[in-house]
Structure formats: structure tokens, C-alpha cells
Amino acid sequence: MIATIPSASLLGVDGRPVTVEVHVSNGLPGFTVVGLPDAACRESRDRVRAALLSSGLTWPLRRVTVNLAPSGMRKGGAGLDLPIAIGLLVAAGQVPAESVEGCAFIGELGLDGSLRRVPGIVPLVDALGASTVVVPQSCAAEAGLVGRHVVRGAGTLRELVDVLVEAMPWPAPVDPVPAGQAGKPEPDLADVRGQRVGRWALEVAAAGGHHLLLTGPPGAGKTLLARRLPGLLPPLSHEEALETTRVHSAAGMDLSDVGLVSRPPFRSPHHGASAVALVGGGSAWLRPGEISLSHNGVLFLDELAEFAPAVLDSLRQPLEEGIVRVSRIKQSVTFPARFLLVAAMNPCPCGGDGGPDGCRCREQARLRYVRRISGPLLDRFDLRVLVARADVGELLSGEEVESSVVVAARVRAARERAVERGVRTNAALPASRLDEVAPMTAEAWRVVEWHLRRGTLSARGLHRVRRVARTVADLAGAEHLVEEEHVCAALDLRVEPARLEAAS
Amino acid sequence: MNAVDEDDAAVAALAGLPYMSWDRLRTLLADDPPSSVWDAVRGGRHGPGLARAAARVRLADVAAAHAAAGVQVRRLGTETYPGELAEDHECPAALFTLGSFDGLARPRVAIVGTRRCTNYGRDVARELGRTLAEAGVAVVSGLAAGIDGAAHEGALAGGGAPPIGVVGSGLDVVYPRRHARLWERMAQAGALLSEAPLGARPEPWRFPARNRILAALAHVLVVVESHLAGGSMHTVRAAEERGVPVLVVPGPIRSRASAGTNQLLSQGCHPVCDAQDVLAALALRHAGPVPLTLVGSGRVAGAAGDGGSGLTEWRSPPTPEAEAVLDALDWTPTSLDTLLARIDRPPSRVSMALAWLEREGWAQSQSGWWQRC
Structure with missing residues (x-):
């Protein structure tokens, strides 16, 4: 008369195990779901009833109580439809209890008895302890990415019941999608003509994990450059890939043709995006935002100055911490958000036409434009370069430029050095360790001193310049000491965005 | 020194009326003393618009404000009015001044x-x-x-x-x-x-x-x-x-x-x-004495490019590497990108040369643009 079915529910990007208890007893016919279900979850009784009837099964005309344990935790989504239906059939004696032993179920039911995919199947399956997991056929491949369970896929409830009741053999386990077979090839750096500084900055950004701001007139190639950054990054390690895949799955993205996200993701939200869309949140279902979707990858904000200032400032805390805590009155979750920020903006509203003197904007309009980006945010860009329009001669010349593969090899070598130092990338080097891992020559100190005295470099800027200089030195193969040229390069790669220093 | 009398206050009040252009003010003040013009304006002789605006102004307040701010009122025709300006055919009816003349x-x-x-x-x-x-x-x-x-x-x-x-x-x-x-x-x-x-x-x-x-x-x-x-x-x-x-x-x-x-x-x-x-x-x-020899640094910086101007060179001569970069620099702002395209050297070496040139005063940079100086 009672059945217990393990399943899971999604909270943020993490699955939480849920036990579905179904009790069928004598009394007035009725169906109650208890244990803090949300609206979609409470509606499951109607879906379950219709699915049972249209699958040719019997609806017990008795008192049915479903408890979702632990009952203190809110459960959302329709993924509990299938465990409720199976629990009901077991409790009503239509399916033998032995046949579901050791099995967990996840899936949404259609009124016709079909099984539908649910968002977040990867973290959901990951949360389960059962040895066998039964999921809708359409997301069986993704469920297999976790790799710890025997994954069974079923197309309809009827099919599933036949297997369980008549002990028919399970359909062959679905193979997980081979990792990395994913989609389109990434754009190659060899397509970019000219733009030496831009290419150089991309290489340093990729090697050191430094956030990058590209400033330049429209049509100069900022977006073109930014899109080539993921191609320079090394492929994700298995743990990183799994982390990213879980986030993508929890956001409801269809991974059936991608499989494991093994390349760094590239996200470029439109500048109309709201703060919640960017950092994550929502009222009923806390969904990861764009910064979490670009976890372990690249977040590209084109037209940075067009984003609402409040939205941009919401990025500051995740940029520091690599995670974002989204708190709502009833729950709070933590999303991973360790991403490489690349932003592009025009130097002023008119875009300028190349030179510092080519602007047609009124002073006021120009100041208003650049002030939209707060100082603290601007400060987080270790690399700030000008992307001027490419020279026509270079644009048309057939000269071969380095391809992504060549640059990526250097990037990989530089990143390995950072890992030897015990950090993920040089951008994460704590200031206290700079003297130890990035000691500078006397000449290099002289350059820095000159800038400090002149006021063109602040104390905080100094740390950032030293980290970038470390990366430049790593790329150049300099073993220990950071030399003058590396510091000069780091300073040149960190210009004040055009005209931010307003006319006196 | 900074007394603001009734006539001064009246001129200030008149000049502060909406759309009081300088020629209108001069026409108003052409014949009568300012205080009587002010009374006439308040009385509506110059139209109801001005009268309404004038009704909101108290001469005592205007006088107090100017006295407190240390602003001197120099009316045309008084001895405080600068003679250099009085000869001009479009001279203002009054000047409000701070500081010494x-x-x-x-x-x-x-x-x-x-x-x-x-x-x-x-x-x-x-x-x-x-x-x-x-x-x-x-x-x-x-x-x-x-x-x-x-x-x-x-x-x-x-x-x-x-x-x-x-x-x-x-x-x-x-x-x-x-x-x-x-x-x-x-x-x-x-x-x-x-x-x-x-x-x-x-x-x-x-x-x-x-x-x-x-x-x-x-x-x-x-x-x-x-x-x-x-x-x-x-x-x-x-x-x-x-x-x-x-x-x-x-x-x-x-x-x-x-x-x-x-x-x-x-x-x-x-x-x-x-x-x-x-x-x-x-x-x-100028009729008075004008010094024809300059004190100090002589020519305007940036105009002395060809070296023949007699300016003493205080900058250290560039190293060969820096000189190559200096040759590639323009007198107008040049982007680092253009420089890198002109000089076939590793970017960080170019950066180093530029930094040296900047410290020595051969070049200057602003927002990523470089130019000679």
C-alpha cells in the first residue's frame, strides 16, 4: 500500500535527492501532493492521472497521498511526474515492487503517456545514489554524461510499465554522446588582418586569464577579435567540462547533440539584458544567468556602454569571487561564475573616426557616455587596448598571419607555468605572492616608478600591471625575472580608454 | 572700494531682466540715470513684461548680493569704466568685475x-x-x-x-x-x-x-x-x-x-x-613698449622640429632601437597598431622603446595614441 521511489529536484544548478512516497489507502477517492511542491509540481496529479488512463492503466479509486521528502525543501518542475506515477502503480499493486528496486526515476509526463525531457538532467542524475536511473529517452544521452549510473531510457509510460511488469528486457543502455564532437569549428585568428595590438591582447588575455576591454570605432574589428578568444583557450579539463555542462543543463539548454561541453563556452548577451538575466535568479525557478553559462569560458559584452550601469555593476562581485550568490526570500543558491570577461565599446557616441581628434561629439555627450562605466568595473579590466581601423594596405595584403593553433600552443605553455605556481591563471595571483613569483629587474622598477610618480599608475593598478607583465614574460619564455620590456608591454596593454581623462 | 550705490544696483537689476541684450540696455540707459530708468521700467513704461519681471526684484537685494560677492559694477560714463572699452562702438552699458584691472x-x-x-x-x-x-x-x-x-x-x-x-x-x-x-x-x-x-x-x-x-x-x-x-x-x-x-x-x-x-x-x-x-x-x-625678446623658453614647444631653431637640446640622444621607433612615429597621434605595422620588431620591444622615448620627452602618449614631440 506504500511505495518509495528515489528521484531528484533542481535547486539552482544543483540536483537535490528527493524521495517520492506514495500511499494508497481506503477512503474517499482523492489525490494529495504534500511536501512543498511548486505550481508545476502540484499540477502533476492531473498529468499523472491522464497519462495513466491513456496508457491503458487503472487509476485507483482510493485515497492517494504523495509525499515529497525531505518535506521542508521546495520542489519545482515537472520532473517528479514519472516517479509519482511509478510510485502510484507500485502502491496500487499494478507494478511489482521488486522490479523498481534500485531504480530512480526522472521525467515529465504528457497527457498521452509520453515521457518528456526535463531541464537540468545532468545535475539531477548526478544527485542520485541509485544504481539505475530511468529517464526520458530524449535526454538519456545527457544523463549518461555523469557516468556513475546505468541509464535507461523510455519513450512512453506504457513502454516502461511493460518492461517492469512483464520483465521484458530493457532497451540497450544509451551510449553517452562522445565528448567534443560538438558543433561548429571555432573562428580562426588567421582571418584577422592587421590588428596586431588586438591579436596580442587576445593572446595575453587567453594566457593569463586577464579581462579585456577593446575600445575602438565601429567596424574596426572588435567583435571579430573577441569571437576568436575561445579558440585560443585550452580545452576544458574533465571536471571543468562537467561543471559547465551541469550549468548548461540546469539552464535548460539542449545538450543532446553537444554532449559534454568540452570547449570553453562563448556567450554574448545583448546589451538589453537585465541584471537577473546576467547574474541569474528568477522568482519561481532560480536559473543561472549568462555569467554562469560562460563559466570556464568567455563572456563577451559588446557595446559595453549600452548596458544599464546597474547591470554592469552587478558583475563586480562575481568577477572578484568566481561565484555568484543569488538570494531570494525563500531560498538562496550559489552559481559558479568564473569567466573571462571581454568587452567592446566605442570611444564615444559617434564612434570617432580613428584618431583621438576625430570625434564629432559634444563634450557633454562624450563624458556622459564614458561615465556609464563605473571606475571599479573599469579597473577590473587588466587589459584595455585600442582597436583602430586596420590599415587599408594590410587589409588587402595577402600576408600570412598566425593561426589560432600556433597562438593556442603558446597560450597553453604559459598557462602550464601558472598552474606550476599553484594558481589557475596569472590573473588569480594574490598580490602577496607577486614578489615571489614575479620579481622585476631594476630597470623594470624604474619604469614603474616613473609612472607612479607621474600619476599615470595607481598602487592598485601596479598589481594588475605586474600580473600582466608576468603573463607577457611567460609568453616570451622568460623563466623567472620580469624584465623592462614585459612591464612596458603590460603598461601599453592597459591604456586609459580613449578620452576617459576628460579635457582639462 | 566696493561700494554698490543705487545706480549700480539699478543697472545690475536692469541687466538681469529676461532677454536684456546689451544694445537694448544701452538704449534704455541712453538718456536718464539708471535709478530713474529702473523706476520707469517698474512703472510699466517699457511694457508689461519687463514691469512684471522687475516687480520681482528688489534693488536692495541686488546691491547686497554684488557687495557680498565683491563684484564691482562699472557703469559706462563713470571713471571706473575701463577707457579702453569705452571707445568701442558696441561697448556694454556696464561691466561686472572681479579681481584687479x-x-x-x-x-x-x-x-x-x-x-x-x-x-x-x-x-x-x-x-x-x-x-x-x-x-x-x-x-x-x-x-x-x-x-x-x-x-x-x-x-x-x-x-x-x-x-x-x-x-x-x-x-x-x-x-x-x-x-x-x-x-x-x-x-x-x-x-x-x-x-x-x-x-x-x-x-x-x-x-x-x-x-x-x-x-x-x-x-x-x-x-x-x-x-x-x-x-x-x-x-x-x-x-x-x-x-x-x-x-x-x-x-x-x-x-x-x-x-x-x-x-x-x-x-x-x-x-x-x-x-x-x-x-x-x-x-x-600697441602704442606702449612691447618686449620683442622673450623671457624663458623661447619658441613654442612642438614648433621647433628641424633642430635649427637654436633650442638647446636637453633630451638624451635615442639609442638605435629607440631611434627606429622614433622614425616611425608621426607628429600627429599614431596608434600602437600602426607603429607595430611599421616596425618589424616584437611588440614588447617596441613598447620598451616607446616608454623610453616618453620618459626622455621625445614622444608622448594619450589613451593609447602616440606622437612625437
Whole structure:
């Protein structure tokens, strides 16, 4: 008369195990779901009833109580439809209890008895302890990415019941999608003509994990450059890939043709995006935002100055911490958000036409434009370069430029050095360790001193310049000491965005 | 010294009425003493609009405000009114001033130019202002953003002759706002004057009117940078009407900020290549003694490029590597990208050479753009 079915529910990007208890007893016919279900979850009784009837099964005309344990935790989504239906059939004696032993179920039911995919199947399956997991056929491949369970896929409830009741053999386990077979090839750096500084900055950004701001007139190639950054990054390690895949799955993205996200993701939200869309949140279902979707990858904000200032400032805390805590009155979750920020903006509203003197904007309009980006945010860009329009001669010349593969090899070598130092990338080097891992020559100190005295470099800027200089030195193969040229390069790669220093 | 009598207050109150242009004010004040004109305006003799506006103003308040701010009211026809201006056919009926007017006795050069100036223009204006002030010339300008402000900064920095600022708004309405410091320093070290009373907003029509005072006060007008259409061109016309020679700083032909000045050159204005050119023009114009030899650094920085100007070279000679980079640099802003394309060397070596050139004064950078200097 009672059945217990393990399943899971999604909270943020993490699955939480849920036990579905179904009790069928004598009394007035009725169906109650208890244990803090949300609206979609409470509606499951109607879906379950219709699915049972249209699958040719019997609806017990008795008192049915479903408890979702632990009952203190809110459960959302329709993924509990299938465990409720199976629990009901077991409790009503239509399916033998032995046949579901050791099995967990996840899936949404259609009124016709079909099984539908649910968002977040990867973290959901990951949360389960059962040895066998039964999921809708359409997301069986993704469920297999976790790799710890025997994954069974079923197309309809009827099919599933036949297997369980008549002990028919399970359909062959679905193979997980081979990792990395994913989609389109990434754009190659060899397509970019000219733009030496831009290419150089991309290489340093990729090697050191430094956030990058590209400033330049429209049509100069900022977006073109930014899109080539993921191609320079090394492929994700298995743990990183799994982390990213879980986030993508929890956001409801269809991974059936991608499989494991093994390349760094590239996200470029439109500048109309709201703060919640960017950092994550929502009222009923806390969904990861764009910064979490670009976890372990690249977040590209084109037209940075067009984003609402409040939205941009919401990025500051995740940029520091690599995670974002989204708190709502009833729950709070933590999303991973360790991403490489690349932003592009025009130097002023008119875009300028190349030179510092080519602007047609009124002073006021120009100041208003650049002030939209707060100082603290601007400060987080270790690399700030000008992307001027490419020279026509270079644009048309057939000269071969380095391809992504060549640059990526250097990037990989530089990143390995950072890992030897015990950090993920040089951008994460704590200031206290700079003297130890990035000691500078006397000449290099002289350059820095000159800038400090002149006021063109602040104390905080100094740390950032030293980290970038470390990366430049790593790329150049300099073993220990950071030399003058590396510091000069780091300073040149960190210009004040055009005209931010307003006319006196 | 700073007594504001009833007539002064009446002029200030009249000048503060809405849309009180300078010629209307002069017509009003042509025959009667200001206090009786004020009574007539309040009485409605000059229309109900003015009467209504005047009814909201108390003379005692106006007088108190001007006295408290230390603003002196100089009415046309009184001995405090600067004689240099009184001869002008479009002179204002009254001037409101702060600071000392010692500069008026000196040769005066107006330096004007666009608000949307380039670094080049700003540098030249600052340098001209400094050199001329050091040579004992009173620099007259409009305290606007861009060239005007730079000229005054230079004049104040040199510690030479006190500069004169002619502004469009009331003396307590700082415009543009970020010139508040400069404004203050001008009132202390030089003079500020306006034909608008305290509280007058920087309405657009006030600036063309202000420009005629600039032209009237100048013995020589120097235009540093001007777009094809702009306030500076208005000042140039006012100067030409008065027979004031107009000198022009040449600019790159591709720079929009120099389009107006280059056009003036093609129309026959004299070019300014250093402060000496200005002094020469001044000597022809100003009756008093004009120093023809300059104190201090001589030529305007940036104009001395060919090495033959007699400027002593204080910069260390560039290393071969730095020299290669220096050769690739232009006198106009060049992006790092262009430089890298011109020089076939690793980017970080180029950066190092540029940093050296900047420290030694051979090059300067702004927002990622590099140029020789």
C-alpha cells in the first residue's frame, strides 16, 4: 500500500535527492501532493492521472497521498511526474515492487503517456545514489554524461510499465554522446588582418586569464577579435567540462547533440539584458544567468556602454569571487561564475573616426557616455587596448598571419607555468605572492616608478600591471625575472580608454 | 572700494531682466540715470513684461548680493569704466568685475579657439598663454572649455602678467562647471569680467555678445583651433570689424578642429609659429613698449622640429632601437597598431622603446595614441 521511489529536484544548478512516497489507502477517492511542491509540481496529479488512463492503466479509486521528502525543501518542475506515477502503480499493486528496486526515476509526463525531457538532467542524475536511473529517452544521452549510473531510457509510460511488469528486457543502455564532437569549428585568428595590438591582447588575455576591454570605432574589428578568444583557450579539463555542462543543463539548454561541453563556452548577451538575466535568479525557478553559462569560458559584452550601469555593476562581485550568490526570500543558491570577461565599446557616441581628434561629439555627450562605466568595473579590466581601423594596405595584403593553433600552443605553455605556481591563471595571483613569483629587474622598477610618480599608475593598478607583465614574460619564455620590456608591454596593454581623462 | 550705490544696483537689476541684450540696455540707459530708468521700467513704461519681471526684484537685494560677492559694477560714463572699452562702438552699458584691472594697461592678446580642441591645440594654447604672460602681455580669453581655458591655465602658470577672463554668464555662475578652480584662480591672480549681473545663466545668446568684448579688448587676436563654424569665427568677424589683426595657428589639413583656422590662413591671416610672431604683430599695434625678446623658453614647444631653431637640446640622444621607433612615429597621434605595422620588431620591444622615448620627452602618449614631440 506504500511505495518509495528515489528521484531528484533542481535547486539552482544543483540536483537535490528527493524521495517520492506514495500511499494508497481506503477512503474517499482523492489525490494529495504534500511536501512543498511548486505550481508545476502540484499540477502533476492531473498529468499523472491522464497519462495513466491513456496508457491503458487503472487509476485507483482510493485515497492517494504523495509525499515529497525531505518535506521542508521546495520542489519545482515537472520532473517528479514519472516517479509519482511509478510510485502510484507500485502502491496500487499494478507494478511489482521488486522490479523498481534500485531504480530512480526522472521525467515529465504528457497527457498521452509520453515521457518528456526535463531541464537540468545532468545535475539531477548526478544527485542520485541509485544504481539505475530511468529517464526520458530524449535526454538519456545527457544523463549518461555523469557516468556513475546505468541509464535507461523510455519513450512512453506504457513502454516502461511493460518492461517492469512483464520483465521484458530493457532497451540497450544509451551510449553517452562522445565528448567534443560538438558543433561548429571555432573562428580562426588567421582571418584577422592587421590588428596586431588586438591579436596580442587576445593572446595575453587567453594566457593569463586577464579581462579585456577593446575600445575602438565601429567596424574596426572588435567583435571579430573577441569571437576568436575561445579558440585560443585550452580545452576544458574533465571536471571543468562537467561543471559547465551541469550549468548548461540546469539552464535548460539542449545538450543532446553537444554532449559534454568540452570547449570553453562563448556567450554574448545583448546589451538589453537585465541584471537577473546576467547574474541569474528568477522568482519561481532560480536559473543561472549568462555569467554562469560562460563559466570556464568567455563572456563577451559588446557595446559595453549600452548596458544599464546597474547591470554592469552587478558583475563586480562575481568577477572578484568566481561565484555568484543569488538570494531570494525563500531560498538562496550559489552559481559558479568564473569567466573571462571581454568587452567592446566605442570611444564615444559617434564612434570617432580613428584618431583621438576625430570625434564629432559634444563634450557633454562624450563624458556622459564614458561615465556609464563605473571606475571599479573599469579597473577590473587588466587589459584595455585600442582597436583602430586596420590599415587599408594590410587589409588587402595577402600576408600570412598566425593561426589560432600556433597562438593556442603558446597560450597553453604559459598557462602550464601558472598552474606550476599553484594558481589557475596569472590573473588569480594574490598580490602577496607577486614578489615571489614575479620579481622585476631594476630597470623594470624604474619604469614603474616613473609612472607612479607621474600619476599615470595607481598602487592598485601596479598589481594588475605586474600580473600582466608576468603573463607577457611567460609568453616570451622568460623563466623567472620580469624584465623592462614585459612591464612596458603590460603598461601599453592597459591604456586609459580613449578620452576617459576628460579635457582639462 | 566696493561700494554698490543705487545706480549700480539699478543697472545690475536692469541687466538681469529676461532677454536684456546689451544694445537694448544701452538704449534704455541712453538718456536718464539708471535709478530713474529702473523706476520707469517698474512703472510699466517699457511694457508689461519687463514691469512684471522687475516687480520681482528688489534693488536692495541686488546691491547686497554684488557687495557680498565683491563684484564691482562699472557703469559706462563713470571713471571706473575701463577707457579702453569705452571707445568701442558696441561697448556694454556696464561691466561686472572681479579681481584687479592692472592687465588693461598692458598690451593685450586675446587667445580664442574651439571648445572641442585636440591635444595639439590645447598644448599650443597653453604654451602661448604662458610665454606671452611671461613677456608681460595680458592674455584675454573667454574661460570656455578647450582652447580658452588652456590659454588661461598657461597664463596663470607662467606667473607673468595678470590675465583677463571675459565670461558670458554671471560671475557667480561658473560655466563650464569643471573650470571652477580656474575661475577662482583667475579672480585672484587676474581679472574676470562680464556684462551680465550675478545670477545670469549661461544662455546661448550671451556668448556671441561676449565675443565682441573679447575682440574690443584685444590688440591682437590669436585663433588656435577652430572648426569651420564656431564661436571663434564670430570673434574673428568682430575683430575684423574693429581692425584688430587676426593671427592664426596652422593645423593639420585633415584635422576638423583646424578647418576654420586653416581657412582663415588661406584668406590671408598671418600664421603663428611661436609667441614671437604674436609679439611682432603686437608691436605694430600697441602704442606702449612691447618686449620683442622673450623671457624663458623661447619658441613654442612642438614648433621647433628641424633642430635649427637654436633650442638647446636637453633630451638624451635615442639609442638605435629607440631611434627606429622614433622614425616611425608621426607628429600627429599614431596608434600602437600602426607603429607595430611599421616596425618589424616584437611588440614588447617596441613598447620598451616607446616608454623610453616618453620618459626622455621625445614622444608622448594619450589613451593609447602616440606622437612625437
